[in-house]
Amino acid sequence: DExxxxxxxxxxxxxxxSWQFSIDQPVPLYTLSFxxxxxxxxxxxxxxxxxxxxxxxxxxxxxxxxxxxxxxxATAIDWMTTHVGNYPWSAQLSFAEIxxxxxxxxxxxxxxxxxxxxxxxxxxxxxxxHEVVHHWWxxxxxxxxxxxFWLSEGLTEWTTVFxxxxxxxxxxxxxxxxxxxxxxxxxxxxxxxxxxxxPGPLCFGEQSDxxxxxxxxLLFFYYYGAAFLEMVDKRLAxxxxxxxxxxxxxxxxxxxxxxxxxxxFRALLAxxxxxxxxx
Numbered sequence: 336d337e338x339x340x341x342x343x344x345x346x347x348x349x350x351x352x353s354w355q356f357s358i359d360q361p362v363p364l365y366t367l368s369f370x371x372x373x374x375x376x377x378x379x380x381x382x383x384x385x386x387x388x389x390x391x392x393x394x395x396x397x398x399x400x401x402x403x404x405x406x407x408x409a410t411a412i413d414w415m416t417t418h419v420g421n422y423p424w425s426a427q428l429s430f431a432e433i434x435x436x437x438x439x440x441x442x443x444x445x446x447x448x449x450x451x452x453x454x455x456x457x458x459x460x461x462x463x464x465h466e467v468v469h470h471w472w473x474x475x476x477x478x479x480x481x482x483x484f485w486l487s488e489g490l491t492e493w494t495t496v497f498x499x500x501x502x503x504x505x506x507x508x509x510x511x512x513x514x515x516x517x518x519x520x521x522x523x524x525x526x527x528x529x530x531x532x533x534p535g536p537l538c539f540g541e542q543s544d545x546x547x548x549x550x551x552x553l554l555f556f557y558y559y560g561a562a563f564l565e566m567v568d569k570r571l572a573x574x575x576x577x578x579x580x581x582x583x584x585x586x587x588x589x590x591x592x593x594x595x596x597x598x599x600f601r602a603l604l605a606x607x608x609x610x611x612x613x614x
Contacts, residue, residue, distance in 0.1 A: 340377055342392040342431040343369025344424070344444030358443065360424065361592060366474050368442040370431035378402060383409040385416035391430035393453070400455035401432065401448065407503055408463040414499050415471050418580050420587040423475045428467070438462065441469035460503070465495045476587060479594040486600060489560015492516070497565055498580065517565065519558035567604070575608045582607050 341348075345357035346369060356369065375392035380402065382388045389409055393401045408430075412422060422428075429445045436449030439462035446466040453459050472494065473487035496516055501509045568579035586595075586603055605611035 339371055339373050340375040340392045341369060341371045342375075342390070342429045342445055344429070344442070346429075358425075362443040363474065363477055366441060366443040368440075368447070369445060370433060370447065372431075375432070380405045380409055383412045383416075386412040386422035387424070387426050387428045389428050389430065391432070391448075393430075393432045394434075394450070397432055397450060397453045400459065401430065401453045403455040404448065404453060404459040404463040405430065407460040408467045410503055411464040411467040411495075411499050414502065415468060415494075418498075419471055419583045420591075422470065423591060424470060428470070430463075439466045441466040441474065443470065443474050461495065461500065464499050465491055468494050468499070471587060475592065476590045477592075477594045479596045483596050485556050485560035485563070486595060486597065488556040489564055492557045492561035493564040493568075493579070494583075496561055497568070513565075516558050516561050519562070570613060571604075571608070574613065577607070 339352070341354050343354075343356050344362075344367070345359075347355050347357070349355045354371075358367070370392065372392065374394055376395055376398060378391050378393060378398055378401070380389040380391075389405045391401050391405060408428075412428070416422060424444050427444070430448055431445060432450055432453060433447045434450050436447065437451045438449055439452055440447040446463075448459070448462060448466075452462050468491045469487070472490040476486075478484055478487050496512055500512065504512070564579060571577045571579060571582075582603060585607065586600070589603070590599060601611075601614045604614045
């Protein structure tokens with residue numbers, strides 16, 4: 336009945352208490368979801384400078400805090416539009432508060448934000464940016480298989496931590512966050528040159544690979560992926576006078592709607608720099 340709010344991509348009340356959902360582009364099945372609750376208030380942020388209107392279903396006690404998270408989410412949309420490409424989905428991006436949930440989850444056109452995450456501070460802001468960025472990395476440029484999952488989470492994390500939040504956080508806070516990501520990867524891939532068991536920095540053992548790290552509490556797809564891309568960014572700057580952000584438009588345009596692999600990304604770096612040697 337009219338006491339319910341439904342949040343989802345293209346959600347529309349058709350008649351009575353029947354809701355219909357429409358998506359006009361191919362989407363990965365795992366990203367499709369919606370949330371319904373009789374307790375939500377519907378709030379919205381004015382349209383972003385370059386993309387969709389932001390709408391949220393939220394309980395009254397979290398309303399102002401989620402609006403703060405939406406503000407930084409709008410900043411993320413504008414940054415991605417400027418540096419990567421236009422928002423590839425509908426004219427509205429919906430957020431839904433999920434009670435007792437401690438994180439966030441992107442679904443194409445709709446984002447879950449856990450009640451414990453919506454805090455108006457760096458945690459809620461970070462999750463809002465991360466899930467927004469997934470609409471470019473993971474939902475539009477998709478992955479071919481789980482072995483390439485680091486491309487989805489790593490690219491999203493690097494863009495969130497080393498690019499977008501760098502523009503919204505105080506410099507000391509941004510530097511501290513970036514250092515944390517570097518340290519997590521370094522502590523978990525200790526090279527022989529420094530007394531560790533591994534052949535080099537950011538390497539796994541000979542009998543291991545990234546899929547073997549799933550149970551690792553350091554969330555390798557996130558920390559490792561972002562730290563690895565930070566190393567790529569520094570290599571691009573040192574040896575070629577460019578950076579990782581300069582690669583993003585070609586990655587977005589070349590593989591949008593496609594299932595990309597690690598080899599595709601490596602080939603893109605080779606093409607961007609005119610040499611395959613460093614990669």
